[in-house]
Amino acid sequence: xxxxxxxxxxxxxxxxxxxxxxxxxxxxxxxxxxxxxxxxxxxxxxxxxxxxxxxxxxxxxxxxxxxxxxxxxxxxxxxxxxxxxxxxxxxxxxxxxxxxxxxxxxxxxxxxxxxxxxxxxxxxxxxxxxxxxxxxxxxxxxxxxxxxxxxxxxxxxxxxxxxxxxxxxxxxxxxxxxxxxxxxxxxxxxxxxxxxxxxxxxxxxxxxxxxxxxxxxxxxxxxxxxxxxxxxxxxxxxxxxxxxxxxxxxxxxxxxxxxxxxxxxxxxxxxxxxxxxxxxxxxxxxxxxxxxxxxxxxxxxxxxxxxxxxxxxxxxxxxxxxxxxxxxxxxxxxxxxxxxxxxxxxxxxxxxxxxxxxxxxxxxxxxxxxxxxxxxxxxxxxxxxxxxxxxxxxxxxxxxxxxxxxxxxxxxxxxxxxxxxxxxxxxxxxxxxxxxxxxxxxxxxxxxxxxxxxxxxxxxxxxxxxxxxxxxxxxxxxxxxxxxxxxxxxxxxxxxxxxxxxxxxxxxxxxxxxxxxxxxxxxxxxxxxxxxxxxxxxxxxxxxxxxxxxxxxxxxxxxxxxxxxxxxxxxxxxxxxxxxxxxxxxxxxxxxxxxxxxxxxxxxxxxxxxxxxxxxxxxxxxxxxxxxxxxx
Amino acid sequence: xxxxxxxxxxxxxxxxxxxxxxxxxxxxxxxxxxxxxxxxxxxxxxxxxxxxxxxxxxxxxxxxxxxxxxxxxxxxxxxxxxxxxxxxxxxxxxxxxxxxxxxxxxxxxxxxxxxxxxxxxxxxxxxxxxxxxxxxxxxxxxxxxxxxxxxxxxxxxxxxxxxxxxxxxxxxxxxxxxxxxxxxxxxxxxxxxxxxxxxxxxxxxxxxxxxxxxxxxxxxxxxxxxxxxxxxxxxxxxxxxxxxxxxxxxxxxxxxxxxxxxxxxxxxxxxxxxxxxxxxxxxxxxxxxxxxxxxxxxxxxxxxx
Numbered sequence: 010x011x012x013x014x015x016x017x018x019x020x021x022x023x024x025x026x027x028x029x030x031x032x033x034x035x036x037x038x039x040x041x042x043x044x045x046x047x048x049x050x051x052x053x054x055x056x057x058x059x060x061x062x063x064x065x066x067x068x069x070x071x072x073x074x075x076x077x078x079x080x081x082x083x084x085x086x087x088x089x090x091x092x093x094x095x096x097x098x099x100x101x102x103x104x105x106x107x108x109x110x111x112x113x114x115x116x117x118x119x120x121x122x123x124x125x126x127x128x129x130x131x132x133x134x135x136x137x138x139x140x141x142x143x144x145x146x147x148x149x150x151x152x153x154x155x156x157x158x159x160x161x162x163x164x165x166x167x168x169x170x171x172x173x174x175x176x177x178x179x180x181x182x183x184x185x186x187x188x189x190x191x192x193x194x195x196x197x198x199x200x201x202x203x204x205x206x207x208x209x210x211x212x213x214x215x216x217x218x219x220x221x222x223x224x225x226x227x228x229x230x231x232x233x234x235x236x237x238x239x240x241x242x243x244x245x246x247x248x249x250x251x252x253x254x255x256x257x258x259x260x261x262x263x264x265x266x267x268x269x270x271x272x273x274x275x276x277x278x279x280x281x282x283x284x285x286x287x288x289x290x291x292x293x294x295x296x297x298x299x300x301x302x303x304x305x306x307x308x309x310x311x312x313x314x315x316x317x318x319x320x321x322x323x324x325x326x327x328x329x330x331x332x333x334x335x336x337x338x339x340x341x342x343x344x345x346x347x348x349x350x351x352x353x354x355x356x357x358x359x360x361x362x363x364x365x366x367x368x369x370x371x372x373x374x375x376x377x378x379x380x381x382x383x384x385x386x387x388x389x390x391x392x393x394x395x396x397x398x399x400x401x402x403x404x405x406x407x408x409x410x411x412x413x414x415x416x417x418x419x420x421x422x423x424x425x426x427x428x429x430x431x432x433x434x435x436x437x438x439x440x441x442x443x444x445x446x447x448x449x450x451x452x453x454x455x456x457x458x459x460x461x462x463x464x465x466x467x468x469x470x471x472x473x474x475x476x477x478x479x480x481x482x483x484x485x486x487x488x489x490x491x492x493x494x495x496x497x498x499x500x501x502x503x504x505x506x507x508x509x510x511x512x513x514x515x516x517x518x519x520x521x522x523x524x525x526x527x528x529x530x531x532x533x534x535x536x537x538x539x540x541x542x543x544x545x546x547x548x549x550x551x552x553x554x555x556x557x558x559x560x561x562x563x564x565x566x567x568x569x570x571x572x573x574x575x576x577x578x579x580x581x582x583x584x585x586x587x588x589x590x591x592x593x594x595x596x597x598x599x600x601x602x603x604x605x606x607x608x609x610x611x612x613x614x615x616x617x618x619x620x621x622x623x624x625x626x627x628x629x630x631x632x633x634x635x636x637x638x639x640x641x
Numbered sequence: 642x643x644x645x646x647x648x649x650x651x652x653x654x655x656x657x658x659x660x661x662x663x664x665x666x667x668x669x670x671x672x673x674x675x676x677x678x679x680x681x682x683x684x685x686x687x688x689x690x691x692x693x694x695x696x697x698x699x700x701x702x703x704x705x706x707x708x709x710x711x712x713x714x715x716x717x718x719x720x721x722x723x724x725x726x727x728x729x730x731x732x733x734x735x736x737x738x739x740x741x742x743x744x745x746x747x748x749x750x751x752x753x754x755x756x757x758x759x760x761x762x763x764x765x766x767x768x769x770x771x772x773x774x775x776x777x778x779x780x781x782x783x784x785x786x787x788x789x790x791x792x793x794x795x796x797x798x799x800x801x802x803x804x805x806x807x808x809x810x811x812x813x814x815x816x817x818x819x820x821x822x823x824x825x826x827x828x829x830x831x832x833x834x835x836x837x838x839x840x841x842x843x844x845x846x847x848x849x850x851x852x853x854x855x856x857x858x859x860x861x862x863x864x865x866x867x868x869x870x871x872x873x874x875x876x877x878x879x880x881x882x883x884x885x886x887x888x889x890x891x892x893x894x895x896x897x898x899x900x901x902x903x904x905x906x907x908x909x910x911x912x913x914x915x916x917x918x919x920x921x922x923x924x925x926x927x928x929x930x931x932x933x934x935x936x937x938x939x940x941x942x943x944x945x946x
Contacts, residue, residue, distance in 0.1 A: 089798065089800075225842075256849065491773070505813055518882070522812055526778060528882065562881040563881045564880075
C-alpha cells in the first residue's frame, strides 16, 4: 500500500507497527495513580487498556479495594479518538447516577499521562464466562433461575429509569459478575457505538447474544430480554452462541442438549428468544414474574428426572440371528447373497444372506477378528494363527495361505494382483496372488492392525508404533506421520486428504501427498474407530462414548451423539442413517443429518466390529456370539 | 521385479480425471456428439513441476474518493524432482469504519496475516532439516487470524475489515474467511463454485428463509456484516481445505466486484484471457462501467495442471 503524503495519521500507525509497543505496557504493581490509587494486580484486559485491582490510599487504616479501568486512546484519527473518550465518559456518567445492588458504584474519574481512568467498586468474584469455562457441565437449572431473576430485577430498574429508560444493549456472560455472596453484578456500561444505516460493518452488542433488530440499529427493552434469554441458553446448554450462526437458538433446543432442564424453564427462555420482538416478554417485570412462578412451584430445586426422550429400546426386532460358538469381534462381509464372518471359535462362517441359514465353515487354528475380503471368487482373511488364508468363496475349499510371524488382526485389501495385509509381527505384506509369495514388506516398530487403504498409486496404513505410513506400490515409504499414541483406526482418503483417528485422542486430516497436517479434531479420549464418509460428512466413534460427525474440509462439528459406552467399530453410513455399536452391547441407528437417535437395539455383549449393509439389510456381529440382521 | 511393478502400477491419470466430476442426480442423457464434446472438453496440460500464475487488480471505483481495500499475494515454487511444492498466499482485506481506521485496518490485517504465515509456513518449507509442524495448518491459520484481530484492535481501534485468505500448498488450498469478501473456484467448463459464505445480515436472513437471494441484492441492510476483524470480540474464521483443481482458477475478491458483476460475466472474462492480471484489469473495467459503487480488489490464480 502506497500512502499519500497528506495522511500523517496513517504514517504514524505504519511506524508504530515496527515494534514500538512500549505505550501498551501495563502499569506495574505499586504504581500510584492520581496520588491515591495503588495498583495491586491486573484483573482484566480489554481492547482499550487494562483493568486493575488497586488500593485506595485515602483509607490508610483499612484496606479498601477498588477496580481501576484504564483507557489508552491510541486512535490516530482525532474524530475516533474523541468518540472513544465520549464513550468512556458516557459510561461514567450513566453509572454515577444509578443506585442498585446489581450495578457497581462509581467513585472517581480522572485523566493522567494521556490515559483516562474510571474508579469503580471492586467486585470480588468471577464473571459468568469464567464460571462457564471452569465448569465442564451446563449450569444447574435452579442456579440459572436465581441469577436470571436478579438480572430481570436490574433490567427492570434500568428500563424504568427516569427520565430516559436505559437499555444495556450488551447482556452476555462476560458482562455479568457473580460476587462472593452469589449475587449478580452487571458490569461494562461502555457500549455507545452509534449505528448509521448504509455504513458497512457497524455493529452493536455482541454477536451471538444480540437479537435481529439490533443489527438493524434498533434497540428496545426487548433487545435486553433477548440477550438475557441467549445468556440463559448458553448457561443451560454450555453451547457458546458466538460459535453458532446468529438467531439459531431454535435449531438447538435446550432439552436436546441438556435433558435436566424443565419444560417450563425452556419455555421461558424460548419466549425471550423469539425472532420478533413483539413475541417476547413485554417487559423485564413480566419475565421476572414468570421465573418467580416457576421457582415457587419447583422450590428452585433441580428436577429429578429428565423429560423422557427414551425411545422404546427393543422396538426393533432382528430379521434373524445366527449363533457361533464364540465371540464375533470383527466385521462381516456380504457378497453374492452370502455372508462371511469370522469368529473367535477359529472358524469363518458362511451364511445365506436372506435367511441366515448356515452354509459351511472353514477352520483355522486361531481366532478370526478381521473382516474377510472377496475378490475374483476368492475369500481372503487373516487369523490369529499368524496366517493369511485364501479359500474358494463359494465352497470354502482351501487354495493357499501365507504365514507371517505374528497373529493377523488386520483386514486384507486386494489390488494390482496382490494381497496387502498387516501382521502383529510389525510388517505390512504385499503377497503376490499368482506366486503366493511375498513381493515386499514394510517393517514398522509395532503391530499393523489398521487396514491398508489403497488408492491409484499410494497405500496408507497405521501402526501400533504411533505412526501413519504412506507407501507406493513398490514398497517405498513416501512419508510417515508420527502421532502420540497408536493408530489402529483404518485410514480413508478423499480429494487428496487422508483421514484417521489415533489413540492420542486426535482425529487427523493429512495432505495425502506430503503428510502435512491440514486439521486436527480433538476427542475426549483415544479412538480405534475407522472413519466413514458421506458427501462432506465424516463419521467416527471414540472411547469418550461419542459418535462424531464433522465437515471433512474444515473439521467443523455438525453434531455429536452420546452413546452409552465407547464406540470402537467403524460407523456404517447407509442412506440417511449412521449405525454404530458400543462396548455396552448397544447398537444405534442415528439420523445422519441431525444426529438424532432413530432406534437402539441391545445385544448380549460388547460390539467391537462394524455393521455392513446390503440390499437395505444391516448385518452386525457381537461378542454375544451372534450375528444379527436388521431392516435398514 | 522392480520393472515388473513399474509396468503394472503406471499412473492412471485419465481415470482420476473422470472421478473429479462432482456427482449430479442420475439423469440419463444422450451422449454428446464430437462437435459438442470439442466445446466442453479441455485438454489438460501437464506442467512439470505443477504451478500456477497469479495476477491481481485494484481500483478505488467510481463513487468512493479513497481506497480502503488491501490485497497481497506471493507465489513460489520449490522443485527438486522428488517433492515439488508449489506455494501461494493470497489475501484480500476490505476495510470499513467510515474514518481512516478502515483503510488502516485492512492494511494491518493483510500485512499481519501475510507476515505471520510467511514466517510460520513458508519459511518452514525452506528449512534444511525441518522439525514436523507442531500445529495443523488450519490451527496455524486460525491463530494467525486471532493475531490479526488483536493487531487491528490495537492499531486501528474502531476500524474493521474483512479478511479472506488462501494458502496454496502442494495440492491443497486452505481458505480462512471473515466478512463478505469472497473466494471462488472457476472451472473451465463454466461452473463457478463459491468457497466462502458471507458473514452478512442478508446471508443470514437468506439462510433463515426470511428473504430470497434476489431480495438480498437490493436489501437496505445488505452492507451490514455479522462478523468483521476488529469489530467482534471473538473471531472464529471459517476454515476449509479444498483440493486444487487440475485446471481452472481460484479468485478472491471484495464486494466491489461480486456485488456488481455477475458470475456469468466473471466466467466469460476469466476464461477468455490467458493472463490472470489482464483478466483482473478487464473485470475492474466492467465493474466501473456498471457504476463502480465501491472499492474493487481481485486476486486471480490460474492453475496450470
